[in-house]
Structures are given as C-alpha cells and as structure tokens.
Amino acid sequence: MLSMYIVRETQGDAELLDLTQIELAFTTIIYAPQINEYGQTEWVEYQRLQSPEENRIWKPLNEISPHLQHAFIAVEDENFYTHIGFSLKRTVLAALNEVFHKLTGSYLPGQSGQLGASTIEQQLIKNITGEDQSSGIEGYSRKLKEIFRAMAMDNRFSKEEILEAYLNTIGLTGNIAGVEAGANQYFGKSAMDVTIAEAASIAAITKSPGRFNPYTNPEGHLERRDNIIYFMLQQGYITESEAEEAYATPLRLVNRVRDEESAVQTDYSWFTDYVISEVTQDLLIENPLNREDWDEKAASAYLYNSGLRIYATVDPKVQAEIERIWMNGEYWDPFPIEDYVDPFVENDEPHTITTQAAGVVINYKGELVALAGSLGQKTVDRAFNRATDMKRQVGSTMKGVAAYPLGIDMDAINYSTGLLDDYFPIPDGKGGTRTNWPRNYSGTYTHGLVTVYEAVKQSLNTVAVRVGNLVKPRTMFEFARDTLGITTLDENLDVDLAPMVLGSMTVGMTPYELAGAYMMYGDGGRVTSLHSYTSVRDYQGNEILEKDIVTTQAIGEDTAYIMNRLLHGVLFDTRGTARGLYPDPNVMDSIGKTGTTNDNKDVWFVGLTPKYVMATWYGYDENEPMQYYDSRYIRAGRKHPGASAFRELMDIIQADVTEEEIEALKWEMPDSVEVGSFCLETGDVPTAGCPTGRGYYKVGVPRGVCTGVHAAPEPAA
Numbered sequence: 001m002l003s004m005y006i007v008r009e010t011q012g013d014a015e016l017l018d019l020t021q022i023e024l025a026f027t028t029i030i031y032a033p034q035i036n037e038y039g040q041t042e043w044v045e046y047q048r049l050q051s052p053e054e055n056r057i058w059k060p061l062n063e064i065s066p067h068l069q070h071a072f073i074a075v076e077d078e079n080f081y082t083h084i085g086f087s088l089k090r091t092v093l094a095a096l097n098e099v100f101h102k103l104t105g106s107y108l109p110g111q112s113g114q115l116g117a118s119t120i121e122q123q124l125i126k127n128i129t130g131e132d133q134s135s136g137i138e139g140y141s142r143k144l145k146e147i148f149r150a151m152a153m154d155n156r157f158s159k160e161e162i163l164e165a166y167l168n169t170i171g172l173t174g175n176i177a178g179v180e181a182g183a184n185q186y187f188g189k190s191a192m193d194v195t196i197a198e199a200a201s202i203a204a205i206t207k208s209p210g211r212f213n214p215y216t217n218p219e220g221h222l223e224r225r226d227n228i229i230y231f232m233l234q235q236g237y238i239t240e241s242e243a244e245e246a247y248a249t250p251l252r253l254v255n256r257v258r259d260e261e262s263a264v265q266t267d268y269s270w271f272t273d274y275v276i277s278e279v280t281q282d283l284l285i286e287n288p289l290n291r292e293d294w295d296e297k298a299a300s301a302y303l304y305n306s307g308l309r310i311y312a313t314v315d316p317k318v319q320a321e322i323e324r325i326w327m328n329g330e331y332w333d334p335f336p337i338e339d340y341v342d343p344f345v346e347n348d349e350p351h352t353i354t355t356q357a358a359g360v361v362i363n364y365k366g367e368l369v370a371l372a373g374s375l376g377q378k379t380v381d382r383a384f385n386r387a388t389d390m391k392r393q394v395g396s397t398m399k400g401v402a403a404y405p406l407g408i409d410m411d412a413i414n415y416s417t418g419l420l421d422d423y424f425p426i427p428d429g430k431g432g433t434r435t436n437w438p439r440n441y442s443g444t445y446t447h448g449l450v451t452v453y454e455a456v457k458q459s460l461n462t463v464a465v466r467v468g469n470l471v472k473p474r475t476m477f478e479f480a481r482d483t484l485g486i487t488t489l490d491e492n493l494d495v496d497l498a499p500m501v502l503g504s505m506t507v508g509m510t511p512y513e514l515a516g517a518y519m520m521y522g523d524g525g526r527v528t529s530l531h532s533y534t535s536v537r538d539y540q541g542n543e544i545l546e547k548d549i550v551t552t553q554a555i556g557e558d559t560a561y562i563m564n565r566l567l568h569g570v571l572f573d574t575r576g577t578a579r580g581l582y583p584d585p586n587v588m589d590s591i592g593k594t595g596t597t598n599d600n601k602d603v604w605f606v607g608l609t610p611k612y613v614m615a616t617w618y619g620y621d622e623n624e625p626m627q628y629y630d631s632r633y634i635r636a637g638r639k640h641p642g643a644s645a646f647r648e649l650m651d652i653i654q655a656d657v658t659e660e661e662i663e664a665l666k667w668e669m670p671d672s673v674e675v676g677s678f679c680l681e682t683g684d685v686p687t688a689g690c691p692t693g694r695g696y697y698k699v700g701v702p703r704g705v706c707t708g709v710h711a712a713p714e715p716a717a
Contacts, residue, residue, distance in 0.1 A: 017128060017149060019157050019165045024128075025054035026307025026539050027181055030275060032314045046314060047272045048184075050175075051304040057180040058307055058539050061164040064191045067199035068179050069163060070237035072170075075203055075228045077120040078235055080163070085121045085154030086147045120166050121150035127169040167191075172202070173209045186214060188254040196242055197249035200228040218251055225251075263323035266381045270323065270373045271314045273381065274388050275532040279303055279310060279545070282536075288544050307539030313367035313532055318612075318653050322359055325649060326372035331641035332357045332618055335628050342622055355626065358386035359616040359645060360511045364519060366528030366549060368512070369612065391488055391508040392617060396441070396459045397595030397604045398503030400567065401484065401517045402476035403468040404456065409559040412470040414703060415566065415695035418449035418683035419463045426497070438465050438502060441596060451683040453695065457569035457576040459594060461502055468501035476500040483554045484517045484527060503595060514606060515615035521567060521591065522608045522667070525560035527552050558672040558698045565696045567591035567608070571643070581643035583609060583650035587657060589667055590650065594640060599625035605642025609650055610665035611657070616642030674699050679706040 032046035048055070061069070073080050118126070125146055153162065168178040176185050182202045183191040194202070204224040205212050214221040226247055233243040268276075283299040291298065302308075325331075334354035342348045360371040373385035384390070394401075407413040422445050428434040438461040445462065455463035468476060477495045480486045489499075490506040499505040509517075516530045528551045536545040555563075568591045569575075571582040577594040588609045595604035603618040603626070618641050619626060657665075669675075676697050679690040684706040686692045697703065 017125065017153055019153075019161050022128060022165060022169070024169060025051055025056050025177070025305035027051065027055045027057045028304060028306065028308040028310065029057070030272060030310045030312050030314075032312055032316055043311060046312060046316060047268065049272075049276070049304055050267050052175070054171075054175050054177040054305070055181050055185075056168065056176075056178040056307070057184070058168050058178065059180045059191055061160055061167070064164070064167055064179060065194050065199060067194060067196050067237075068167065068183075068191055068202060070232055070235075071196075071199040071203035071228055072167065072206075073120070073163075074231040074235050074237060075207075076123065078231070080120050081159055083119060083154075085150035085152070086119050118146075119150060121153050121162055122146050124162060124166045124169065125149050125153065127166070127171070170206045171209060172205045173213050173215070186253055195246070195249065196229065196232070196238055197225065197246040200225045200232065200246065201251065203228050214251060214253055222251055263320070263327035263377060266378050268381045269314075269319055270371050270378060270385060270387065271312070271319050271368070271532070273373070273383070273385055274368065274371065275310060275312050275314070276303065276382070277388075278532050279308075279536060282545050282547075286545060308544065309537045309539065309541075310533050311535050311537075313363075313365075313369065313534065315369045315653075318361055318370035318649075321649055321652050322361065322370045322372045323378065325645055326357065326359065326375055327377055329357070329375045331639075331644045332375060333628070333638075333641075335626055337620075337624065340622070340624075353620055353622055353624070355619060356386060356621055357616065357618045357641065358390065358511050359614060359642070359649075360387040360515050361612050361614045361649070362512075362515050362519065362530065363612055364523040364526075364528065366516070366519070366530050366551075368530065368532040371512070386511070386617065386621075388510055388512045390617070391510055392602050392619070392623075393505055393508045393597045394503040394514055394604055395595030395597040395602055396461070396464070396503065397514060397518075397593050397606055398499075398505075399456070399459070399464040399467075399501060399595075400521075400563065400593045400606070401486075401514075402480050403464055403471055403501045404452070404566070405520070405555050405559055405563050406471045406476060406479055407452075407467040408562055408698075409555045410471060411698070411701055413452055413467055414683075414697055414701070415562050416451045416453055416678035416683035416693065418451055418681075419455070419466045421446040421448060421450040421455070421460055421462045424462060424465045424469070424497075438462060438498075449682060451678070451680070451693075453566055453569060453693070454575070456566045456593075457573045459570075459577050464501050465497055468497050473497055473500050479554075480517070483552060484520075485529065486513055486517065488513070503597065511604075511615040511617050514604070515613045518593070518606045518608060518615070519613050520554045520560055521564045522610060522613060523560075524557040524670070525553055525555040527554045556672070557670045561667070561670055561673050562696045562698070564591055564608075564667060567593055570594065571607075578605065578640045578643035581639055581647045583647050583654065587654050588650070588662060588665065590646075592643060592646065594643065600627070600629040601625050603629060603640075603642065605640060605646060607643060607646035607650070609654065610667055611654065612650065614646050614649065616645055618642060669696070672699050673697065676703075678703075682706045682708075 028049040029045055030047040031043040033041045034044045036042050171177050172182045176182055179202055180191040183189055183194050187194060187198050201214060204221055212221045212224050229243055229246045232238045280299050280303055283303060284296055287294045332355060336352050336354045338352045339350040340353045341350050357375050358373055361369040363369055371387040373387045423435050423437060425433045425435050426437060440461050441459060450460060450463055473495045477489060477500055481489045486509060488507040488509055493506045512530060520527050529549055531547045531549060534547050535543060537543050570578050570592045571590055573579060578592050582590045590607060590609045592605060592607040601619055601623055606615045673696055676695055677686050677692045678695045679686040680693050684704040687706050690706050
C-alpha cells in the first residue's frame with residue numbers, strides 16, 4: 001500500500017524536480033554600453049527590473065562565495081555531504097519532540113520549540129513545488145512524499161548541483177530570492193564577494209524572513225547571525241580569529257533611502273519604462289516560447305521573471321541630465337488655467353491645468369539615448385510617456401520632414417530659390433477659392449520674393465507651401481510614410497498641403513518619431529530604424545531577440561548637406577526663429593528647426609549636433625491654446641523653451657568630447673556640393689550690382705542668372 005501511494009504521488013517528479021530545467025523567476029537586468037579606455041564597448045549594469053513575484057539572479061556554484069555555502073550548510077544541514085537526501089536521526093528526533101509536546105504541552109528537555117528535520121534537499125523540494133502543509137494528515141502525507149523525493153533527487157544529482165539550486169531558490173525578505181539578489185539588496189555586492197559576517201546575515205534571514213529581517217529587526221537578526229557564525233566555527237569552516245572578527249563586524253546595510261532632490265523618485269527612469277514597453281511588444285510578436293496562450297500579459301511576465309539580459313542603447317549620463325533639466329523645468333512656464341472642465345471627460349469637475357513638456361535624444365545609429373516624459377519629478381513607473389506615446393500635430397517642423405528635402409532632392413528648388421511670400425490660393429471646398437491661407441506666424445508678408453534660406457530660418461508658411469505644391473502632396477505623404485517610417489499618417493485625410501507641409505495631420509507624431517525623421521540631416525541623408533535595445537538574451541546567454549535595424553538612404557547626401565546648412569540659420573542667423581540658442585560652437589556645430597501649431601497649442605523644437613538629435617514638445621495635455629506664448633512673450637525676453645533645453649543639455653554632455661572625436665564628427669561638405677553666391681533679392685546667380693549672399697548647391701545642377709528683381713510666377717494649386 002505504501003509503495004503504491006508513493007508511486008502514485010510522485011508521478012511526474014522526474015520533470016518537476018529536474019534541476020537543469022527549474023522554471024523559477026529570475027531577475028531581468030538592463031545593460032548600458034560604455035566605451036572603455038581602449039575604445040571598446042563594455043556592457044555595464046543599468047537597471048534591475050523589480051518583479052512583482054520574485055527577484056532572483058541565478059549564479060553557478062563557483063560564483064557563490066564558499067562562506068555563503070558553508071553558512072547555509074552549517075545552520076540548515078550540517079550532514080549535507082554525507083546523508084542520502086534526508087536525515088533519519090533528525091527526522092526521528094523531530095517526531096519525538098512533537099509527540100512529547102502533544103502529551104506534555106512542552107518540548108523535549110533542551111529544546112525550546114519545534115525542531116527542523118528538513119535537509120537541504122527537502123527544503124529545495126518545497127521551494128520548487130510550493131508544497132508546505134505542516135499539520136494533520138496532509139502534513140504527514142506531504143512529509144512522507146518529500147522524503148522519497150529527496151532520496152530520488154540525491155540519487156539523480158550531485159551535491160554540488162543540489163546546493164547550487166538551493167542557494168538560488170531560497171526565499172529572503174520581500175520578493176528577494178536567491179543569494180545573489182540577497183547580496184545585492186542587503187550589501188550592494190555580488191554573492192562571490194561577501195564576507196563571513198555578511199554570509200551569515202544572508203543565511204540568518206531564510207528561516208523566518210519577517211522575524212529576522214535586517215532592516216526591521218536588526219537586533220534579532222544579529223543574534224541569529226552570530227549563532228550561525230558559531231555553527232561555522234564549530235563545524236570547522238572558519239577559524240577562531242575569523243569568528244571573532246565576524247562577531248565584531250557591525251551590520252552595514254546598503255542605504256535604500258531615496259534622494260528627495262532626485263529627478264526620479266520611482267524605481268525606473270523614463271528610459272527603463274520605454275525599453276520595457278518595446279521589449280514586451282517584440283516578445284509578444286516573436287513568441288519565443290511558442291505558447292498558444294501567448295498574450296501581452298504572458299510576454300510581460302516572461303520579461304520580468306525569466307532573468308533576461310537586455311542590451312540597451314541608453315547613455316546613463318545623458319539620461320540623468322535630461323531628467324534633471326525636465327525636473328527643474330525652468331524653460332517651460334506653467335501658464336495655469338483655473339476652473340478648467342475637459343469637454344471630452346464626462347462629468348469632469350473644474351480643476352487647474354498647467355503646461356507639460358517632453359524631450360527625446362537619439363543618435364545616428366537610430367538608438368534611443370535618453371528621454372523625459374514629463375516635467376517635474378518622476379513619481380510613477382510606467383506612466384504616460386509624452387516623449388514616445390503622445391501624438392500631436394508638429395507645426396512647422398513638418399516643413400523639414402518632406403517639403404524642403406524633397407524639393408531640393410528633386411531639383412525643384414535650391415538653397416536660394418526665390419518664391420513668393422504671400423497667400424497661396426486653394427479651393428475652399430465650396431466651389432470658390434480661399435485667398436487668406438496660409439498664415440505666417442508673424443502675421444506679416446512681404447508680398448515679394450523670399451529665398452528658401454530666408455524662408456527656412458524665419459519659418460515662413462507661405463514659401464513652404466509653395467515648395468510643397470511643387471513636390472506634390474502624394475509624393476510627400478509616401479516619402480514620410482514609406483521612407484521615413486512615420487506610422488501615424490492617414491491615407492484618406494493627410495494627402496494634402498496643410499498636413500504634409502504645415503504639420504496639421506489628423507493624428508500627429510511623437511517627439512521620438514520627429515527626431516527620427518530629422519536624423520537624415522546629420523547622417524548624409526540616411527535614416528536608421530529607431531530602437532531602445534539591440535538584443536535580449538536569457539540568463540544562460542541564449543539569444544531571445546535581436547533587433548532588426550535597417551538603414552535607408554532617404555535623400556541624397558548632397559540634399560542632406562544643403563538642408564543642414566539651411567537649418568543652420570535657424571540658430572545662428574539674427575533672424576532665425578531660435579537665434580542664439582546654439583550649443584558651444586567651439587565644441588560642435590549645431591542646427592535646428594522650430595515649429596508651432598495654431599493658437600500655440602504645441603511648441604516644438606528639433607536640434608542636431610554631429611553626435612545627437614533632440615526633439616522637444618511643449619503644451620497642454622488637454623490641447624488647449626497657450627494664450628500667453630506669443631510675440632509679447634518673446635519680446636519680454638523669454639527664449640524658445642525647447643531650443644534653450646537643447647543648448648543646455650548639449651553643452652553638458654558634449655563638454656568632455658575629445659579633440660579627435662570633434663574632428664571625426666564634423667559635418668564635412670561632400671564633393672557633390674559646392675559653395676556659390678546668390679542674389680539676395682532673387683536667389684539666382686548674381687550679376688553686377690546684385691547684393692549677394694553665400695549658399696550651397698548641387699554640383700552640375702544649373703541655376704538661373706539674375707536679371708533684376710521680378711515677381712515669381714504663381715504655381716497652380
């Protein structure tokens with residue numbers, strides 16, 4: 001009968017208790033790239049993900065300090081290396097102690113309570129199965145089954161394999177499990193580097209994590225720690241002098257108190273939030289476990305609990321600086337609107353709303369370097385991230401996405417083409433023609449020719465619309481969607497001049513996508529798919545995900561350089577919309593583009609240096625007009641907020657760039673571009689008496705010769 005019971009109850013144990021395939025929660029770690037002194041990339045730990053279940057980092061036995069191994073054996077199972085999976089002597093003594101307690105109400109002489117009979121094998125089985133009934137028939141049945149399982153385990157695996165699994169599965173305080181996670185949590189070091197006293201501390205916790213928690217009960221914890229040191233001495237694992245030194249060691253725990261002045265008051269940075277989202281979505285698509293029930297919840301659980309190693313693109317220094325700037329928020333006035341009632345929220349109560357801002361930095365590999373999803377301190381993990389999740393109309397920054405680059409690429413315009421700065425007639429949808437569109441931000445018009453260079457630096461809508469009309473809306477739409485990879489464009493509503501030139505798209509774009517679109521001006525016309533990580537591996541080094549990174553030649557190298565020089569005037573010319581807000585030009589050159597939507601609902605800036613692209617947004621979440629952000633605001637001495645943040649961040653993160661790197665990263669004019677003079681009035685090749693400027697042109701593309709100031713022909717709508 002007993003043998004039949006054991007056979008029935010232990011069916012499937014071979015798979016359940018296979019120590020080579022334990023499916024337990026392991027801590028996932030995000031790594032950041034770091035260039036060492038030899039110019040090589042090393043991966044350094046950036047963030048450990050806090051699983052709601054268990055945080056565990058599996059370590060092989062040879063990477064766990066012998067002090068930890070000896071501490072646990074000394075206190076939990078001193079005959080571990082000699083018994084066959086269970087201890088008959090300890091089991092019998094524990095049973096007699098319980099019987100004596102039931103008969104007399106007290107325990108055997110010399111015993112103050114229950115005696116632990118479980119060996120390390122038996123404890124490991126409880127850790128794996130979760131079975132822990134301790135009383136009644138179920139308790140005795142479980143105990144009997146556990147003994148046979150322990151014997152089978154001891155017969156199948158070596159003591160070293162058993163000890164490794166045990167040390168990686170023991171429970172500690174909170175959701176911390178395993179000695180590596182414990183050593184990290186309590187002492188800020190690896191399990192390989194703990195001292196005798198620290199090893200005894202970790203071993204002291206597992207018997208009763210609540211009772212012996214070193215944070216909440218340091219006195220009780222130290223008493224048990226010292227008992228374990230004594231056991232280690234008695235069993236010959238340490239010497240008298242080592243024991244005395246360990247006894248005298250104070251409890252020095254890692255200080256987990258948050259810095260109230262820190263920009264981030266949560267477990268995760270804005271970057272960590274985003275890479276979690278991206279990896280989760282890619283896991284959902286790839287389904288690496290080939291599960292039929294695979295969904296977003298399962299993918300998320302796998303991400304947090306499987307000990308993945310995520311090789312991310314974050315630059316911790318840039319991330320820290322952008323979070324600091326956004327926490328301080330000095331460039332973005334709040335413009336509070338009191339007693340606001342959101343018309344899109346049912347039964348909304350009057351409340352005060354203030355402006356928000358977001359920023360994102362990428363490099364020319366398409367890598368997400370840093371981002372900030374809101375102003376002020378970050379206080380919530382996985383919160384709404386305006387840098388990557390918020391889609392808004394992008395205003396005049398759209399001019400640099402399709403109209404101007406395609407106009408130059410198609411030779412429809414050049415650096416100094418003269419176009420009319422006046423209203424552009426379009427059908428009004430009622431059988432007539434609208435003659436008061438588009439409106440320049442300044443509200444003024446020259447009603448004469450303005451060069452492309454002047455139009456870009458002053459962000460004139462009239463000229464940009466004429467360029468877009470030359471290129472054609474369908475061409476711009478397909479370029480933005482198919483070449484630049486902008487995902488939010490509407491086939492039915494956005495194939496028109498207003499969306500594709502002035503940014504009044506149906507849905508809009510995220511700051512992240514906008515930065516990606518402008519990448520081509522700093523990388524010879526190329527765009528590379530945006531990503532926050534390059535690969536994901538499991539804790540054993542097997543590749544789970546590899547990011548598919550694609551580089552596309554979006555526009556010609558010559559077009560990219562000419563656009564680069566056009567955008568230079570936005571920052572450096574006295575009439576530029578972000579004039580004077582350039583980072584230190586002695587370190588690196590810079591270019592930029594501003595953008596504002598109708599009624600100042602959205603204020604954008606995209607800035608580039610030879611190393612980074614940065615996009616920023618400013619406005620109300622509720623899409624309300626910023627009534628005080630107007631010409632009076634600028635005249636009062638306030639600078640463009642996004643461009644100001646760009647200048648500060650770039651000056652900080654580029655301050656330590658070496659002379660060699662500066663030289664290597666310079667924007668060099670390609671051989672396909674030449675410098676030439678142009679008439680400031682017509683934009684053509686100057687003749688005698690023409691006021692002249694200096695421009696950049698494609699080699700071999702003919703230009704008109706100035707014959708005097710003249711009106712430009714009005715292109716057909």
